[in-house]
Amino acid sequence: MASNLAVAIVNGIVWGLIMALIALGLNLIFGLLHIINMAHGALYMLGAVAAWYFIELTGNYWLALAAAPILVGGIGLALERGLLRTIEDKPLVTIICTFGIMLALQQLVLMYFGGTARRIALPVAARFPLFDLQYPAMRVIIAAISVVVMGGLWLFLNKTRYGLWMRGVVQDREMAVALGIPVHKVYMWTFVLGSFLAAFSGVLAAPIVSVDFMMGREILIMAFIIVIVGGLGTLWGSVVTAVMISLIQGVGSIFVVPSTATVFSLGFMILVLLVRPQGLLRAPCSRTRERGPGSSWRSAASSRRWPRSPSSRTFSTRPS
């Protein structure tokens, strides 16, 4: 019993950290581009599939971990420039468009990769004892890599000029333009970064789950739940929520069947949204100072991209 519980907890944390990376990408893209990216799960799947091919070719998982996300990031770049930018003022159209991208990617993978699920061998076979069970060390390594990547993302957002631009663009797009920030470039790189993170999580997850063309579907729904529960635009909220939901689900599965455990985590989500509709860890956005008086300015700002005030949504990378 104790060992079961320990394994469920460790599994929950590992999976939660992978989910966190996926949700972070989704949240970043939503925060900056205001795009509800239905293709995010497909990009995750594409990362895992690309990794499978890389491993077939080279036999090296670590090479795949570096190469597959870069490849998918490139695909993200093409999608943003070629498709999404042309419809940037039309939220409804972007949802349909990204949904279409999702279907197209899934079908492409089905055509070339086939419909059968495939496995990627654990690149580190070592195990260590966890109570009376042997736990694969690779899972802990995966969790550690995820933490390192999140740390890197934090540094990027908080310590680099591009990160500062991204945080500025989220808060006030028109002012960012008026300061000379190339907002479209920022959008493009944000989408690339989001795609990269999705694919990276796909490669991280690949040795744990099985790789197939539908693997991104459930992930997408979970990622949306995490982003909403953690707070739209609140990055660290996504991280905390991902680990929490994953823990609830993992520990819950010991006592009940997994699908009931999913019901638990969904119940948790509903509870959170009832108590804190703005998200678990996001400050309520009613502080008047943050809004500022210039309403005419704002309506003009938003008419260019999104019919909502840019300053009412912000994202923070740390607790406020």
Add this chain to the structure above:
Amino acid sequence: MLILKDVDCFYGKGQVLNGTSLEVGEGELVGLVGRNGVGKTTTLKAVMGLIPAKNGSVRFCGRNIAELPPYQVPRMGISYVPQGRHLFPKLTVRENLEIACVEGKADSARMEEIFGYFPRVKERLTQKAGTLSGGEQQMVAIGRALIASPRLILLDEPTEGLMPLLVQSIAESVKAINEKGTSILLVEQNLKILKEICRRIYIMEKGAIVYEGTSSEIDAAMDVQERYLSVKV
């Protein structure tokens, strides 16, 4: 330096600027005044390229800047202090200043110059901009405009909502900044302030400039003040 000629601007179908023409010379401090909603803010936005100028031309140092993508306009040497400050509320004061240095690092001499005008800004560097008082926010907004060493600053109602003492001090800073050689186009509701610090003043009405004169000329032209600004003299 900055020349607007017969500029028209629209929000959707509604025309807001209707043949606006004005000029700011090298080193000048020019005022722009008018009732609420006549298009002063729109004029500044048209210069920044935030609203496209439909007809006419916007030239800066001989270049037609209306053709540039909007983010290039500030890189030509024009800074903008919008009405309502529009700082980034969740960034610190320091980050609000740094983010305006799009083409390099904030140089410390320039920082010191800003602190010279506004010592309060220095005390608040690590504070989130959203937690500042209105007056402090205005100082940071002007500081943010200064940091890129612009040749021209567009200032939109910097004294709006500030207490009289602070209004005076902001006005003096604006004058001091101008005397150091930066041209300024200052939009104000407060005609008294404009008359104190500006050499030339434009009056705007329904999207067009209807009067241009020095402060003493405006003082003399009481009918103009009454007609366009509803000032009882």
